[in-house]
Amino acid sequence: MVQQRSGEKSNNEAAGESEARLKSLSHSAATIPFSGIRRFFDIASKMEDVVSLGVGEPDFATPWSVRESAIYSLERGQTTYTSNLGLPELRREISKHLERLYKVSYDPEKEVLVTVGVSEGLDLAARAILDPGDEVLIPEPCYVSYKPCVSLAGGIPVSVPTYAEKKFLLDKNDLASRTTSKTKAILIGYPSNPTGAVMPKDKLEDLVSFACERGLYIISDEIYDRLVYEGEHTCVASLPGAYERTITLNGFSKSYAMTGWRIGYACAAPSIITLMMKIHSYTMLCAPITGQKAAIEALRHGDSAVADMVEQYNQRRRLIVDQLNAIGLKCHMPEGAFYAFPNITSTGLSSEEFAEQLLMKERVAVAPGTAFGAGGEGHVRCSYATGIERIEEALRRMGRFVESLRE
């Protein structure tokens, strides 16, 4: 309908009928806060000469063989919908991949759903599990979408703090003290965005046994599984007792540098996948076919490209942590993902102030820790998904900034 300019009489009024006020928009959508990262994006994107450590996506382009196979599929005119679950060939590859890496078997016919990124997987998982008022335990600091996804599904996110002194690992006791009769699930994401923490196997076993004792589901976002630099990634579903209660979420965005393709997947017991697929079939229908074709190639021939990227991330990781410590920002060594999460309390600034002043004074963009929950206060997130030269330039500027605060 065409909006009437104020002052002009509407036809309705002219006809003597009064027009009712437009009803308000959804309260639940309106009350969800904007991401704390958005504000910095708005400021930073208007500035020039910004060196960004604020980017949560790989700086590599998708490996060429993957891009090439997508082009080939477009040339062949493969531009249709796929089945709701996703291309059978891709589901088979996903199943083989998880079997090979983690010894978990998911039936490609019933237990694998191809999603539009892990983002959609999170939404579907929350909607499939939660009824209004159900609580979900979420370790904090955590990825920005976790809490909103739970809220939008009618659930109540319950933050469980994790601490720098304990390498941001989730402790069973902290879970227990926040569990109520309403608690339905635990939502975890390791390796962690923003802390880079990787949960060791025994800690995950504790978590699974805790979930078993209380009858809880586990939503496990393992999108950074290939980006682990020390030790090995443990797939939660591979642990005893985990399979029936766990939704494994993963995708191609980070490991294969495929953020723009929007392909992820969810694996779980058939009863869970059936519900997720039902929602997906109405809201998304299917994931984009070109991305699915590309993902098949990534799983078949992507390993050496992954290894090459991992080697470079690892080098940057050591470099950035060394240099952060050298300029006086205490930083633990992150074991996975591509983020360093230094402590900035020695500067006397809050993490928001630090991020904002650093951007204004030295044109370096970082994400304030508080964007990942109140537990992120005192930290900033520095992404090292950027070239060595840029990292060194950013650290020179940050060093100057920290120095200026001391004067």
Add this chain to the structure above:
Amino acid sequence: MAVDTLEILNILARDARTTAETIAQMVGCSVSEVTEIIKHCEDSGIIKRYMTVVDWEKAGVERVIAFIDVNVRPARDVGFDAIALRIARYPQVQSVWLVSGGSDLRLAVEAPNLRELANFVAEKIATIDGVTGTVTHFLLRRYKEEQVLFVDTDTDNRLIVAP
């Protein structure tokens, strides 16, 4: 060879200007260890030379490059080596490889213009005792060299701050 050495070589192969300080932080060892390893590689000839990949055309320099396939009658005892090295010593010759297939040696030769290149091949290469034939392929356009694409690539267009 220790893993560290290979990792350092990889870093230098990607960017030879990476300083020992940076490399030390990247691989997680001391600066003196890095300098020692690099020195060892240089001394033992593992590192041949540090060089720059230049797009000469963009720099406005005209040069002609040709790949020349050379057929050679191998000599007793020394096989292809004697002729290969004789050819390799000319400064116009950038590279010499022994290859399988229809010809024996493959050269990359560089000259300021076509005439000089043709003269060089006719006078210096074809006349070598033991060279039985040459086929010259002129380079028309470079697309990729030393892992570098010779096209203008996009700048980083990721969002400046992203979750």
